[in-house]
Amino acid sequence: MKQLSISRKLLTKVLTIYILLTVIVTAVQVVSEYYITKSHIEDELKTLQKTFSGSLTRAIWELNVQQSVTIAQGLLAMPSIEGIILRDENGQVISKLGDAITLEDLDINYDKDSVLINKNPQGLFGYIYPLIFEFSGRPIQVGDVTLISSRDIIIERIKIPLFLLMFKAVFITLSLFLIIWVTFRKLLSRPLYELTEQIEDFDIERLSKSKINLQQAEHNELSVLEDAYNGLIDRLIEYNEELETAHNRLIEANSKLDDQNLMLEQEVARKTANLSRVMLDLEEQKKELEGSRNELRQGIETRKRAEQALLTKQKELEASLNELKSAQGQLVESEKMASLGGLVAGIAHDVNTPIGVSVTASSYLTEQVKLLNRHFEDKTLTPKHLQKFLNDANESIALITSNLKRASDLVASFKQIAVDQASEAIRDIELNYYVHDIIKSLNPQLKKTQHQINVSCPDKLDMRCPAGAISQIFTNLIMNSVIHGFERIKQGRIDIKIEDLGDEIKIDYQDNGKGVTQEVLNKLFDPFFTTKREKGGSGLGTHITYNLVRQTLNGTISASSELGKGLHYTITIPKVTEMQAFA
Known part of the structure; x- marks a missing residue:
């Protein structure tokens, strides 16, 4: 073996x-x-x-x-x-x-x-x-x-x-x-030899007799190989039968093809005669087409002249569009400066009151000093005069000090807000303190109303961002609520809820004003869209807010509203504004 x-x-x-x-x-x-x-x-x-x-x-x-x-x-x-x-x-x-x-x-x-x-x-x-x-x-x-x-x-x-x-x-x-040699010989060597001998007897012409039979009592890997090989032989037998059937069909198809070729030759002869007649007709049509081509060439030249005129008109429209975009940018900047101007005017009005009181108290103190000096020179100064002067001086100094401190606090709270609105620099801010400063800077406009603003914000919530954008966003939202939302409403309420989401900050702004329709809500962030144009509205407040959130702060903003149920803004912005995003 x-x-x-x-x-x-x-x-x-x-x-x-x-x-x-x-x-x-x-x-x-x-x-x-x-x-x-x-x-x-x-x-x-x-x-x-x-x-x-x-x-x-x-x-x-x-x-x-x-x-x-x-x-x-x-x-x-x-x-x-x-x-x-x-x-x-x-x-x-x-x-x-x-x-x-x-x-x-x-x-x-x-x-x-x-x-x-x-x-x-x-x-x-x-x-x-x-x-x-x-x-x-x-x-x-x-x-x-x-x-x-x-x-x-x-x-x-x-x-x-x-x-x-x-x-x-x-x-x-x-x-x-x-023991191992006998076992290997019985279970592996001899069956493999028999399998090899039977596979070598494979005859393509006698597939049914080419199957192998190892005559093993137990079922093992060689039995699986035997079954797989015999299955392959069975598939080959089926393929041969299908091939024979296809061969017979091919012979029949060739016979039919010969008949079709004969019929096709006859049809070609008939078609050739018809084609000759058609060629004559085509010659006549060719002459007609040449005449039509000349007319078409003239139409093309006319169309080219029209296209040239359209190109000239397109360039004029592009120039007009650029001018329109430039004007839009100037209007946006004008709106920002107008807001800043209103802030400055309110500051001046609020600061004038404590400064005026301080000037009055200072003038009164000056008169008392002159009176005291006159009594001293005339040697008519008495302890009663000195005591009265000291009382008046203390009251005047206390009045001057408290009013100057009030003016200083107002200037300090308004100064950073005004600087931020005029600047696009990125700096660190504590959001809770900064939002209250923004609301304080709007007191000149809000103190004439009975509206209430509630702020819910975590303490020590630090951000690194362009602070002017934050100031402009809250200023626009609050003033829009006051001017539009609270029209004919004496006591409105604004709820500002700020949440810390880790790397982002979520701002929920809700007022209880009159709200807007779905048609107005769909155009809320469009430039120059306003419901108060006849009263001087520019339609840029919400558009500026949208651009500040999406472009400057790299965040998202959405709005929802129903008539009679106020307006709700949802704003999400990152804690740290990247320089490239801001740029």
């Missing part, structure tokens, strides 16, 4: 891994057996030392060298002892027995209770035991004895177990090899 490479490679890899693991496990067992046997020998040396230490100690104590040597020779006869070194209390060697330790180049070092032996091919190792003699109840060390064993003794003891271990490993390996 032909050997298949896949089964051979698989068998080789499995056996290689098993043999490698067997070698490693066997090596571990050999080393373990070696050290276990060495431990047993060490225990034997300790046992022998305990057995003979008494007699050796007495012999050395009595200076009976011959007896100590005899005892040492008896110990040397033990199978686990390779050599013995007997020393007195001064470390002088009394006896050194054993062929392994009589070599001149042997280097023996004593270290506590163990003996280090260097430069020995036998793998010697040993232990030193002190010889203690009790004299008058007091222990005295009279010397020591060193028992030495070797690696050869360990190997001699484990030789038979090692042989059995190696035999077991080889036997198991060969048995496993035979």
Whole structure:
């Protein structure tokens, strides 16, 4: 049977891994057996030392060298002892027995209770035991004895177990090899060979007899391959049948095509005769078309002149559109400046009142100082005059101080709002404080009314933005509510709710004015759209607000309203206005 490479490679890899693991496990067992046997020998040396230490100690104590040597020779006869070194209390060697330790180049070092032996091919190792003699109840060390064993003794003891271990490993390996080889041959190699032989017998002319049959009792991957291959043969048989049917149809179609060709030739002859007649008619029509072409050329020239006139008119319209856009921009700036002018006028009116009171109090104080000075020069100054002057002076100074402080507060609150509206610089603001400053700057227009403005804003809500845009937005919204929303309403209410959304700020502006229709709401943000044009309205307030929110602050704004239910704005703007967005 032909050997298949896949089964051979698989068998080789499995056996290689098993043999490698067997070698490693066997090596571990050999080393373990070696050290276990060495431990047993060490225990034997300790046992022998305990057995003979008494007699050796007495012999050395009595200076009976011959007896100590005899005892040492008896110990040397033990199978686990390779050599013995007997020393007195001064470390002088009394006896050194054993062929392994009589070599001149042997280097023996004593270290506590163990003996280090260097430069020995036998793998010697040993232990030193002190010889203690009790004299008058007091222990005295009279010397020591060193028992030495070797690696050869360990190997001699484990030789038979090692042989059995190696035999077991080889036997198991060969048995496993035979079992795996037979299994691979039965389950893989032979079925693959049969599959290969049957596939090689494939005949395109005898598809039904080219199917394979592996005759396996169990269902496995080869059975799946067999079913897939036989399914492919079945599909090929169906395709051949369909191909045969198509071939027959093609023959019939060719026959019909020949008949159609004959009929077509006859039809072509007939059409050719008709075509000749048509060509004559076409010649006449050609002459008529040439006449029509001349007329059409004249019409094209007329159209070109009209197009040139249209282009000239288009350029004029573009110039007019540019002028219109420029005028629109100027109107927007004019609206901003008009709002700023109204703010300044209100500031001047509110500041004039405390300053006028301060001037009056200052003039009165000046007259009192002159009167006091006159009494002093005429030497008619009395304590009553001085007391009256001090009372009047204190009252005047307190009046001047309070009114000047009021004027200073008004100027301070109005100054930043006015500067912001005239500037487009980005700066940091605290929104809650800034909105109240804006409302305070509108007091000159609001104090003549009974309208109420409620602001709900978190404390310490910081923004970095063009503050003038914020001022202009709230100014336009509030004034639109006052002028348009609260028309014929004495006590209107404006609710401003500001929420912190993390990176964005949401502003809900709601008034309870008269509201607008859906038609007006659809045009609310269109430029120049106003319901008060006959009363001087410009129609730019909401348009400016829309542009400030969408373009300057890069936010969103929407409005909703119903007649009689006021107007509601929803504005969302980022906390930090990017420079490129503002630009």
